[in-house]
Amino acid sequence: MIRIVVASGKGGTGKTTVATSLALALDTSNILFLDCDVEAPNAHLFLRPAFEWRQEVGILLPEVDETRCTFCGRCAEVCQFHAIAVIGQNTLVFPELCHGCGSCTLICPENAISESLNVMGLLEAGPTPTGIRFARGIMNVGEPMAVPIIRQLKRWAPTNGWTSDVEAVIVDASPGTSCPVVETAHGADFALLVTEPTPFGLHDLRLMVEVVRDLGIPAGVIINRDGIGNAQVDEFCTEAELPILMRIPLDRQVAQGIAQGKPLVHIRPDYVEPFRQLYTRIRDLVQEKDG
Ligand code: SF4
Ligand code: SF4
Numbered sequence: 001m002i003r004i005v006v007a008s009g010k011g012g013t014g015k016t017t018v019a020t021s022l023a024l025a026l027d028t029s030n031i032l033f034l035d036c037d038v039e040a041p042n043a044h045l046f047l048r049p050a051f052e053w054r055q056e057v058g059i060l061l062p063e064v065d066e067t068r069c070t071f072c073g074r075c076a077e078v079c080q081f082h083a084i085a086v087i088g089q090n091t092l093v094f095p096e097l098c099h100g101c102g103s104c105t106l107i108c109p110e111n112a113i114s115e116s117l118n119v120m121g122l123l124e125a126g127p128t129p130t131g132i133r134f135a136r137g138i139m140n141v142g143e144p145m146a147v148p149i150i151r152q153l154k155r156w157a158p159t160n161g162w163t164s165d166v167e168a169v170i171v172d173a174s175p176g177t178s179c180p181v182v183e184t185a186h187g188a189d190f191a192l193l194v195t196e197p198t199p200f201g202l203h204d205l206r207l208m209v210e211v212v213r214d215l216g217i218p219a220g221v222i223i224n225r226d227g228i229g230n231a232q233v234d235e236f237c238t239e240a241e242l243p244i245l246m247r248i249p250l251d252r253q254v255a256q257g258i259a260q261g262k263p264l265v266h267i268r269p270d271y272v273e274p275f276r277q278l279y280t281r282i283r284d285l286v287q288e289k290d291g
Pocket of ligand 1: 069070071075111113114
């Protein structure tokens with residue numbers, strides 16, 4: 001099984017266009033697609049899954065029984081996030097800071113802490129009309145942390161009776177380079193970085209390359225809207241020894257089709273073969289690295 005994360009340093013570069021078309025171009029019954037852009041998932045608009053499984057998702061928040069608490073302060077000492085504090089004869093939990101790690105519950109010598117699920121969002125999964133196994137997370141409005149939802153989506157999605165013959169997991173990350181993207185990319189075999197040949201595209205690509213190199217993930221680049229901007233992205237890729245795996249020229253027909261919710265490979269079926277070749281190249285690059 002190969003896990004490919006599709007990422008971009010900023011929104012609007014065509015990341016979801018690439019991820020969904022890659023999935024559609026392959027033998028779709030063996031593909032698991034994860035939409036990890038939990039703040040604004042939109043891959044379903046292109047892949048049109050029928051959701052069959054749902055599960056609430058969140059973190060376990062500590063609750064302190066002050067009749068048992070001796071205010072020893074050990075829970076506050078162990079909390080890396082300053083989410084629990086002992087002030088005089090009060091032990092206070094700050095839910096917005098809590099990561100649900102459970103350390104305070106484990107360390108409490110009086111068993112004064114219990115845990116309750118704080119629902120932060122929803123996981124959904126189901127097949128698409130062409131048989132792609134699709135799963136996504138949706139974060140509730142106002143929640144401060146996407147990472148726990150992404151982490152649980154990655155664990156939960158393959159458990160829906162789908163694990164046995166998955167050949168490739170294609171993961172659509174959220175835009176940017178912050179913690180949700182790091183969590184999404186963690187464990188991937190390859191990062192497909194989608195950019196555009198503009199100064200903004202170059203700036204965000206540089207940041208994204210730092211992230212995946214810190215994580216030790218091999219990467220390649222897709223230049224979307226090729227033909228606009230300048231050659232600086234090409235020059236950077238050469239310097240950084242990053243392979244440019246595909247170019248998608250700016251095309252008015254494609255832009256209009258995508259705005260109507262059509263996948264790139266449906267608007268332009270001549271892209272099916274290049275996406276298949278892209279997958280083969282990624283597999284070869286991963287094997288070379290493992291090799
Ligand atoms: S570790 Fe337990 S007993 Fe000590 S302050 Fe925290 S909740 Fe109270
Ligand atoms: S669960 Fe973890 S993050 Fe939350 S208060 Fe306890 S130790 Fe801190």
